[in-house]
Amino acid sequence: MALQISALFSYMRASRCTTLSRVRADFQAAGVRFKHGVTPGSPPGPARGHINAALRAEKFFTTPTNAAIWRSSQVKASSSPRGWLGKVVLGAALGVSTFALVQSLHTGTVTAMARKLNLNSADGDWKETKDYLLSLSVTDRRQHYRTSDFVPLHDISVWTPTAGGSEKTVYPRNKKLDNKISLYSGDITKLEIDAIVNAANKTLLGGGGVDGAIHRAAGPMLKQECASLHGCETGEAKITCGYGLPAKYVIHTVGPVAQGGVGDEEKKALRSCYKNSLNAAAKNNARSVAFPCISTGVYGYPPEQAVHEALATVREYLDEHHDKLDRVIFCVFLPTDKELYMKTLPLYFPAEDTVKSKL
Numbered sequence: 354m355a356l357q358i359s360a361l362f363s364y365m366r367a368s369r370c371t372t373l374s375r376v377r378a379d380f381q382a383a384g385v386r387f388k389h390g391v392t393p394g395s396p397p398g399p400a401r402g403h404i405n406a407a408l409r410a411e412k413f414f415t416t417p418t419n420a421a422i423w424r425s426s427q428v429k430a431s432s433s434p435r436g437w438l439g440k441v442v443l444g445a446a447l448g449v450s451t452f453a454l455v456q457s458l459h460t461g462t463v464t465a466m467a468r469k470l471n472l473n474s475a476d477g478d479w480k481e482t483k484d485y486l487l488s489l490s491v492t493d494r495r496q497h498y499r500t501s502d503f504v505p506l507h508d509i510s511v512w513t514p515t516a517g518g519s520e521k522t523v524y525p526r527n528k529k530l531d532n533k534i535s536l537y538s539g540d541i542t543k544l545e546i547d548a549i550v551n552a553a554n555k556t557l558l559g560g561g562g563v564d565g566a567i568h569r570a571a572g573p574m575l576k577q578e579c580a581s582l583h584g585c586e587t588g589e590a591k592i593t594c595g596y597g598l599p600a601k602y603v604i605h606t607v608g609p610v611a612q613g614g615v616g617d618e619e620k621k622a623l624r625s626c627y628k629n630s631l632n633a634a635a636k637n638n639a640r641s642v643a644f645p646c647i648s649t650g651v652y653g654y655p656p657e658q659a660v661h662e663a664l665a666t667v668r669e670y671l672d673e674h675h676d677k678l679d680r681v682i683f684c685v686f687l688p689t690d691k692e693l694y695m696k697t698l699p700l701y702f703p704a705e706d707t708v709k710s711k712l
């Protein structure tokens with residue numbers, strides 16, 4: 354606002370207008386209508402008013418007479434030694450004024466969008482909502498969560514293996530992976546992290562179990578975006594916005610159905626779920642990702658077999674891409690799964706080499 358007035362005063366100097374009312378008359382003759390702030394005596398109005406004023410002011414400077422005045426002021430200014438400095442000052446004023454305009458334009462848009470956003474309703478444009486939500490910082494996004502009891506990443510403890518495990522480890526220790534693994538017991542829809550993985554079905558249109566919980570917590574716009582993805586094959590992964598969830602993204606993957614037993618095909622498909630989900634996270638710069646126990650519910654994959662496919666795939670991915678992820682969280686919902694992961698994690702993410710006895 355102040356900068357726009359400084360630009361106006363430079364116009365007045367250039368055109369030797371002595372009063373603001375003359376400037377206003379000139380601007381109005383060129384079709385510029387100042388709704389707020391610039392006309393004498395009127396109080397500064399909302400950002401929108403300044404935006405209209407500034408956008409119309411831009412039109413003003415394109416009319417021939419005013420452009421001629423503007424050019425002549427530039428010529429006079431640049432001919433004298435002091436003129437060069439005046440030009441720089443004027444350019445800076447206009448430059449910063451443009452910045453102020455863009456800033457107020459952005460603030461106006463964001464404020465308007467925040468006011469109209471309703472994540473409890475299927476009405477509204479999911480694409481516009483997604484772009485808006487993904488543009489926000491974590492703090493700004495909190496006003497749109499559909500839950501109040503969320504778990505920030507810094508409250509999710511890092512899993513540190515205790516040295517001295519008796520069993521032979523499946524992988525050697527890799528200290529680059531220290532502080533990258535968490536075991537969290539609870540509801541994945543509460544995690545305030547970059548991405549949560551959904552154990553979905555091929556329609557991607559929701560269902561029960563963790564899939565149902567995620568859709569309920571995200572709100573109806575999640576289903577609208579999912580519908581635009583036209584399904585997902587077993588082992589594949591597709592990413593959407595988290596909408597009303599504390600998680601920024603949801604990565605939907607479809608696990609293998611293993612009611613009839615687990616063969617190489619089911620093992621391969623389950624590993625693909627974890628690997629493709631991690632790839633989708635890395636591609637979208639989602640640096641903290643949580644997995645439920647994919648396929649071990651309705652799809653019937655035995656948890657004591659699934660845990661090995663899950664941990665092996667995540668270990669191998671992190672060995673190769675440890676720079677792409679800060680945290681991988683295994684989110685267990687059943688006490689039996691918590692015990693299983695506590696027992697199995699040290700095999701894939703071993704502690705410091707156990708100190709051999711000196712005796």
Ligand SMILES: NC(=O)c1ccc[n+]([C@H]2O[C@H](COP(=O)([O-])OP(=O)(O)OC[C@H]3O[C@@H](n4cnc5c(N)ncnc54)[C@H](O)[C@@H]3O)[C@@H](O)[C@H]2O)c1
Binds near residue numbers: 684
């Ligand atoms: N479980 C059900 O009653 C039910 C019914 C219809 C569809 N589904 C879903 O089941 C199919 C996929 O089977 P699945 O075995 O991969 O998934 P799942 O049946 O959801 O089970 C996967 C794992 O997620 C766990 N889980 C459930 N809720 C949560 C939660 N809020 N936070 C963290 N973990 C949780 C669950 O204990 C299990 O270990 C899909 O059709 C999907 O829609 C589930």
